[in-house]
Amino acid sequence: MTYLERLQLRDAPPADEICRCLGRTPLHLRYEFSEFPLFCTDCTGQVFPSALNLSEDLAQELISWRTVYAALYNLWLDSADYETFARAALLDPNGDVNRRGLALASRLNEQRTTYYWWFRDNDGSAAEHCPVCRGPMTEHSTRRFRFCHSCRISC
Numbered sequence: 316m317t318y319l320e321r322l323q324l325r326d327a328p329p330a331d332e333i334c335r336c337l338g339r340t341p342l343h344l345r346y347e348f349s350e351f352p353l354f355c356t357d358c359t360g361q362v363f364p365s366a367l368n369l370s371e372d373l374a375q376e377l378i379s380w381r382t383v384y385a386a387l388y389n390l391w392l393d394s395a396d397y398e399t400f401a402r403a404a405l406l407d408p409n410g411d412v413n414r415r416g417l418a419l420a421s422r423l424n425e426q427r428t429t430y431y432w433w434f435r436d437n438d439g440s441a442a443e444h445c446p447v448c449r450g451p452m453t454e455h456s457t458r459r460f461r462f463c464h465s466c467r468i469s470c
Contacts, residue, residue: 318374322351322364334360343469344420345432346384352377353423356430356469359458367426376422380415387412391436405434408447417447420467430462433470442470 327333334340334355341356353362369377390401404410416431423429433446445452445463452461452470462469 318371318378319364319369321378322369322374324350324361324363328361332360334358334362336360339427341428341430342423343430343432344416344423346381346388348385350381352381352384353429354432356455356458356462367423373419373422376415376419380412380419383412384416388434402436405436406446417467424467430467430469433468435470446470 328349336355336357340358342362343354343356343359344352345354346352347354347361349361351361351364353367354360355362364374384405387401387404390397391405404412407413413431413433420429420431433442435442442452442461444450445466445468447466447468448463450463450465452463452468454461455469460469
């Protein structure tokens with residue numbers, strides 16, 4: 316099985332969780348328990364792999380990032396011995412999973428504006444400052460998240 320085939324969604328999400336926006340709305344690179352980790356920034360619906368021109372190399376990098384992120388996220392969710400370790404790794408701007416995620420978002424940005432969804436474990440409120448450059452974040456017009464346009468981060 317190729318990496319591109321491994322990114323295909325095995326089970327289609329419910330219709331109301333699929334992006335139906337017209338045009339090329341920006342994307343979030345975000346782990347959400349799915350094979351393909353891209354979501355629309357406007358409607359937050361899942362975007363299908365066919366919406367992009369993915370090479371086998373890029374597909375491999377997406378799978379590798381998703382696998383590592385999922386492992387850390389699941390350790391954090393478990394709330395046991397590794398929760399603190401996983402939380403620190405998911406929040407570390409210099410950590411491997413975030414460096415790889417930002418690099419992937421940058422590569423995807425060549426095809427379509429892409430932001431890297433930053434992990435947060437707080438009350439759900441959007442961050443006031445970018446976790447990388449510490450600059451102010453811009454609010455989304457209709458959603459409860461913000462953007463750092465220079466770092467290409469959303470949270």
